[in-house]
Amino acid sequence: MVWCQAAKVDDVPEGDAISVCVEGEPLALYKLEGRIYATHDLCTHAKAHLAEGFVSGDCVECPLHEGVFHIPTGRPVSGPVSIPIRVYPVRIEEDTVLVDLT
Numbered sequence: 605m606v607w608c609q610a611a612k613v614d615d616v617p618e619g620d621a622i623s624v625c626v627e628g629e630p631l632a633l634y635k636l637e638g639r640i641y642a643t644h645d646l647c648t649h650a651k652a653h654l655a656e657g658f659v660s661g662d663c664v665e666c667p668l669h670e671g672v673f674h675i676p677t678g679r680p681v682s683g684p685v686s687i688p689i690r691v692y693p694v695r696i697e698e699d700t701v702l703v704d705l706t
């Protein structure tokens with residue numbers, strides 16, 4: 605595993621998402637009940653930025669066509685999406701969010 609710094613824990617708002625670029629990869633970071641999750645930021649349907657979507661519970665709704673993904677697993681839940689989004693392992697070290705891109 606190669607852990608890369610993605611953000612500070614406090615940069616990620618509770619119940620919402622931010623977009624970051626790690627080693628050239630666009631990622632979305634989410635904080636759900638204090639736990640950080642990371643997915644690829646681009647929707648598998650037409651590449652909208654999921655971090656600009658709407659987080660509800662443990663799902664994110666794409667801002668373009670309302671496709672919904674389960675954040676912890678990346679599986680498509682509803683809407684026009686059928687391909688899962690990639691999810692990345694996350695580790696917290698002190699106040700820093702580390703993501704494994706491998």
Ligand code: FES
Nearest residue numbers: 647650666669671
């Ligand atoms: Fe995300 Fe179409 S781009 S649902």
